[in-house]
Amino acid sequence: MPRTFTVSDSIVVHVRPDEVFRQVADPARMGEWSPENLGATVHGDVGETRVGTVFDGRNKRGAFRWTTRCTVTAVEADRLFRFRVHAIGVRRPRVPGPIATWEYRFEPVPGGTRVTETWTDDRRSWPDFVAGAFDRVATRGHTFADFQRGNIRTTLRNLKKALEPAPDTA
Template identity: 30%
Template sequence: MTDAFRPSATGTVRIEATPEQVYALITDLTALADCAEETVAMVWRKGDSARPGAKFSGANRNGSHSWNTTCTVVDAEPGQLFSFDVRSAVIPVARWAYEITPVDGGCQVTESTWDHRPRWIVGMTRFITGVADRTAANAEHIRLTLDRLKQKAEHAAEPGS
C-alpha cells in the first residue's frame, strides 16, 4: 500500500480456506456485496474483473438512507491483496483493502479502510448515510464483513460443497 498513514478502521480474521479461494470471493463483486453490511450491490463498469484501473459502482443502504459510489481498483494481486478507492461523484471517500496472508491450514485476512473525505464534507455525510460516527461504524462493519467472508469461504472449502 502506498498510503503513509494508518487506517481509520481495520480487522483481521483467520479463514480455513486457501488464499486463492478467499481472493476469488473478495474479487467476486456479488459475493463481496453479500458479505458487506451497507453495500447491497456492486457492478463492474470499466473492465469485468479485478485489475488495477478497473471500475465498479456500489449501491449502498443504511435504513432509509441510500447512496451510490464509484470505485477504482488500485491493487489486484491474486491470493494476496485487493484494494480500491471510493468516490462519490468527484469527492474522494475512502480506500478499502483486503490483505491475505497464508497461514497453516488457510489464511489470515485483514480488511482496512482509510477515510479520504475532505473535512468540509465529513459533517454532511451523516445526512447522506445516516451514520454519525463513520469510524466506529466501519470498525463494526469490518467485523461483520469478515465474519460473513469466513463463513462463506469455509463453507465453500468444505468437501462436497
C-alpha cells in the same frame, strides 16, 4: 479529539488464500457479506479484476440507498485487493471527490488465510468538525471510524461463514 482515518480488523478463514482472494476481488460479490453493500456493477470487461477496473457499488443504510463509483488501485494475486471510492450519488455517482479506500490483505496461515480488511477515510480536506457532524448524522451518532469498525467486523464474520466448508454433521 482528532479524527481516526484508518480502521482495520482480521479474521482467519479456513480456506486457501487463492480462493478467498478470488471471492473478495470480485466487486459484485461484496453484497453477500457486507452489512451495507448490495453488490456492484463492473464497467467494461467483466472478468478478472485488475488495476483500473471501475465499478459502481450499490449501498444501503436503513431506508437510505446510494451508489458509489470505485476504481481498483491494487491487485496482487492471492495477497492484496484495494479500491478507492471517489464519487457518490443516489441513483448514479454524480458527486466526485475522495471518499474512502478499502483494502483486503490475504496472508497464508496454518489451515487457511488471515483476511485483513482496512477502511481509510479519504476526506482529508474536510475540517474535523464538519466531518464529525456529518458522520454523526449519517451513522446515527457515531464517527465513521467507529461505524466502519463494526461493519468490518460483520463483513469478516459473514465472509468466514460463507466460505468455510460446513462442519460434518454425521
